[in-house]
Amino acid sequence: MSRAFIGMPAFPAGAKEALGNPQLRSNLHHATTTIRDKRARVIAELPEWEDLRLSGAAIKDDVGRHLDRYLEQFEAEFTAAGGHVHWARDADEANRIVVDLVRATGETEVVKVKSMVTVECALNEALAEAGITALETDLAELIVQLADDLPSHILVPAIHLSRGEIREIFLANMSGVRDDLTDDPADLAGSARAYLRKRFMSAKVGISGANFMIADTGTLVVLESEGNGRMCLTLPETLISVVGIEKMLPTWSDLEVFMQLLPRSSTAERMNPYTTMWTGAHAGDGPKNVHVVLLDNGRTRALADPVGRQALRCIRCSACLNVCPVYERVGGKAYGSVYPGPIGAILNPLLHSVDNGPVEKSLPFASTLCGRCFEVCPVRIDIPDVLIHLRGRVVEETHHGLPGAEELGMRAAGLVLAKPGLLGAAQRAMGVASRLLSHRSTIGALPIPGWGANWSGARDIPVPPRQSFRRWWRRSHRSELPIPPSAQPQTRSETP
Amino acid sequence: MRVALFVTCLNDTMFPDTGRATVSLLERLGVTVDFPVGQTCCGQMHINSGYRREATTMMRGFLGAFAGYDAIVAPSSSCVGTVRHQFPKLADEAGDPGLTRDVEEVSPRIYDLSEFLVDRLGVEDVGAYFPHTVTYHSTCHSRRGIMLGDRPYRLLRAVRGLTLIDLPNSEECCGFGGTFSVKNPDVSVAMGSDKVRHVRETGAEVLVAADRSCLMHLGGLVSRSRGGVKTMHLAEVLAQTEESGHGHRRAS
Numbered sequence: 090m091s092r093a094f095i096g097m098p099a100f101p102a103g104a105k106e107a108l109g110n111p112q113l114r115s116n117l118h119h120a121t122t123t124i125r126d127k128r129a130r131v132i133a134e135l136p137e138w139e140d141l142r143l144s145g146a147a148i149k150d151d152v153g154r155h156l157d158r159y160l161e162q163f164e165a166e167f168t169a170a171g172g173h174v175h176w177a178r179d180a181d182e183a184n185r186i187v188v189d190l191v192r193a194t195g196e197t198e199v200v201k202v203k204s205m206v207t208v209e210c211a212l213n214e215a216l217a218e219a220g221i222t223a224l225e226t227d228l229a230e231l232i233v234q235l236a237d238d239l240p241s242h243i244l245v246p247a248i249h250l251s252r253g254e255i256r257e258i259f260l261a262n263m264s265g266v267r268d269d270l271t272d273d274p275a276d277l278a279g280s281a282r283a284y285l286r287k288r289f290m291s292a293k294v295g296i297s298g299a300n301f302m303i304a305d306t307g308t309l310v311v312l313e314s315e316g317n318g319r320m321c322l323t324l325p326e327t328l329i330s331v332v333g334i335e336k337m338l339p340t341w342s343d344l345e346v347f348m349q350l351l352p353r354s355s356t357a358e359r360m361n362p363y364t365t366m367w368t369g370a371h372a373g374d375g376p377k378n379v380h381v382v383l384l385d386n387g388r389t390r391a392l393a394d395p396v397g398r399q400a401l402r403c404i405r406c407s408a409c410l411n412v413c414p415v416y417e418r419v420g421g422k423a424y425g426s427v428y429p430g431p432i433g434a435i436l437n438p439l440l441h442s443v444d445n446g447p448v449e450k451s452l453p454f455a456s457t458l459c460g461r462c463f464e465v466c467p468v469r470i471d472i473p474d475v476l477i478h479l480r481g482r483v484v485e486e487t488h489h490g491l492p493g494a495e496e497l498g499m500r501a502a503g504l505v506l507a508k509p510g511l512l513g514a515a516q517r518a519m520g521v522a523s524r525l526l527s528h529r530s531t532i533g534a535l536p537i538p539g540w541g542a543n544w545s546g547a548r549d550i551p552v553p554p555r556q557s558f559r560r561w562w563r564r565s566h567r568s569e570l571p572i573p574p575s576a577q578p579q580t581r582s583e584t585p
Numbered sequence: 586m587r588v589a590l591f592v593t594c595l596n597d598t599m600f601p602d603t604g605r606a607t608v609s610l611l612e613r614l615g616v617t618v619d620f621p622v623g624q625t626c627c628g629q630m631h632i633n634s635g636y637r638r639e640a641t642t643m644m645r646g647f648l649g650a651f652a653g654y655d656a657i658v659a660p661s662s663s664c665v666g667t668v669r670h671q672f673p674k675l676a677d678e679a680g681d682p683g684l685t686r687d688v689e690e691v692s693p694r695i696y697d698l699s700e701f702l703v704d705r706l707g708v709e710d711v712g713a714y715f716p717h718t719v720t721y722h723s724t725c726h727s728r729r730g731i732m733l734g735d736r737p738y739r740l741l742r743a744v745r746g747l748t749l750i751d752l753p754n755s756e757e758c759c760g761f762g763g764t765f766s767v768k769n770p771d772v773s774v775a776m777g778s779d780k781v782r783h784v785r786e787t788g789a790e791v792l793v794a795a796d797r798s799c800l801m802h803l804g805g806l807v808s809r810s811r812g813g814v815k816t817m818h819l820a821e822v823l824a825q826t827e828e829s830g831h832g833h834r835r836a837s
Contacts (some may be wrong), residue, residue: 101771102768102769103771104771104772105771108771108772117676161637180685184663294757392657405819413706414757415769415776416775418771418776454637454768455769455770457758457760457762457773457776458725458763460725460729461725461756463729468739477632477671477677480634481635481636482635484634484635496799499631499634499636499639502630502637503631503639503640506594506631506643507642507646507647508626509623509624512594512597512598515598530806530808533809542764543770544665544767544770545805546770547770547774548777548802548806548809549599549804549809550805551804556601557597557598558592558604558605559597559622561604561605562604562608562620
């Protein structure tokens with residue numbers, strides 16, 4: 090968990106706050122519906138899309154099964170090509186390695202390529218503590234950094250901000266910006282370009298993540314749209330890349346599949362404008378000192394979970410965020426974690442375990458299980474299925490303490506619903522209540538806190554019927570009461 | 586063909602008219618329906634909320650109650666989805682080969698009402714009469730869970746007197762989500778309010794769906810805002826005939 094995200098409220102509270110912000114709702118609705126429609130159009134162009142998804146999932150599952158071998162193969166190839174490989178168990182270890190490498194250059198400023206994994210590690214904060222200034226060069230990431238804000242989307246971290254808000258941030262915090270800056274996108278991008286260009290030319294150290302690393306060639310791959318990433322990856326003398334170990338692909342030719350899956354799913358483009366690939370270091374061509382930090386930080390924990398491990402297929406395209414009805418209404422920050430949206434709701438609890446804190450405990454429940462995320466996922470992560478699995482884990486973990494109102498209620502309901510006789514008795518009691526409420530058709534807001542109040546705050550409750558279905562059936566079909574076709578049905582499944 | 590009705594615990598307890606309509610529709614089509622009285626609940630709420638142990642007990646009860654039938658018909662796509670997709674996983678976890686065998690035998694025999702009518706009985710025109718404007722909400726479980734496709738639409742279009750109006754953004758979730766509706770009430774209500782707005786845009790008199798649970802959520806929102814739109818389960822619309830009184834029996 091990123092330090093930057095520590096102390097965030099659990100999902101229901103974060104969501105409630107976000108829902109109260111109409112500007113945020115409108116920004117998110119506009120942005121997600123636009124990208125959603127564009128994505129659907131470019132994917133409809135590929136008749137083999139479902140085959141590509143199956144291939145993507147199969148390649149990533151193979152990576153998971155043989156990760157030890159692929160990592161060592163990558164290390165050998167990358168090292169043979171003149172690069173340096175470092176291994177980090179967790180975020181703190183990765184940050185120490187990066188800080189030491191930057192210190193060794195004597196520099197106090199670094200330029201950064203947009204990278205989720207460095208947000209996950211809170212690398213910028215660790216660098217700042219060591220007296221090193223990290224400059225984000227992805228436009229949206231720069232906006233978030235200048236505003237001292239948190240990213241709210243995997244691909245579009247400033248999705249929660251409007252053009253007008255961005256203009257205000259630039260005017261307040263970007264040195265050298267013109268006073269007559271407008272909120273025209275070209276004008277905003279132009280001023281960021283002027284601001285960044287000077288820094289690219291003087292930067293001695295670049296820091297990046299990677300979209301893929303290729304085991305059989307020892308190659309790192311970064312896909313981007315702006316070209317600012319390419320500046321950071323080619324101009325500095327030293328390049329340090331922090332890469333999650335699940336980013337592996339076994340062979341160079343596997344890129345064929347992922348270069349079709351990723352751009353269409355993320356930016357809804359047939360091909361992204363800039364793809365940079367590098368294998369170790371080469372004299373007279375790009376950075377001289379090339380490092381990669383291979384990061385675990387909970388990935389082997391996720392890999393050990395037989396249902397959850399499919400989350401490690403994720404290529405961070407954010408298609409699931411863009412179609413999620415919950416994300417669309419609350420935005421990324423409500424999730425209280427670096428990875429928001431449906432993938433974040435499973436990835437955070439898997440990386441850090443469900444008992445890490447209230448955020449991880451709340452995230453598996455931050456979904457209606459509507460299934461749109463699975464429909465669009467380019468590597469077929471069955472997010473609803475993993476959510477249901479993690480909910481079971483949350484209940485198991487909670488079970489060790491004193492049972493709360495929810496657990497008592499659910500266990501009691503379990504007892505009633507397991508016995509037709511008890512269910513019938515409960516229904517008869519509701520029938521009595523129904524007669525008492527015979528003057529009305531619905532029940533309004535309930536004053537008792539808990540699930541009843543949560544339901545009835547904005548929704549009426551129907552008055553229960555006077556007689557349940559089973560009672561009606563007994564009365565109307567008594568003469569033809571069916572005899573169960575199996576003589577002793579309850580015992581059939583007990584004995585294997 | 587031995588046909589059993591799985592009425593579902595929600596319909597049994599809160600919406601018996603949905604069960605009665607299912608029975609009357611099937612009987613009208615010449616199907617003899619049994620109601621195995623040992624049935625209670627498929628365990629969906631418990632599975633989706635993380636209470637897998639309780640759900641496994643309920644699953645055992647379900648398998649016992651419905652063993653031996655050729656077909657099990659349920660007026661609920663989400664319960665059908667639970668039996669089809671979650672039962673095998675629960676049985677697997679229990680590590681009980683007998684349980685797995687029972688699931689393999691019973692699960693393939695469950696049908697959502699639309700599936701049973703269109704695929705098993707081969708009918709689209711069920712002889713219904715309902716002279717009202719209707720819009721149909723394809724719930725997530727019916728659309729993406731068990732892939733009902735256009736079956737409910739075909740059934741509704743064949744109803745005499747019925748005008749079917751397309752629901753805008755029909756692929757979008759209504760925000761019910763089982764216990765999501767009470768664990769995250771604010772998001773649930775925000776989503777539901779958007780759905781209700783789209784329903785109102787159609788000008789339809791009646792909102793129809795294959796899941797009473799989603800309709801309970803949307804109906805609750807409509808009722809609180811004195812909305813005027815009625816909610817009816819698909820079975821209740823299909824059960825209406827000229828003789829049954831034009832669909833005014835109960836639409837809550």
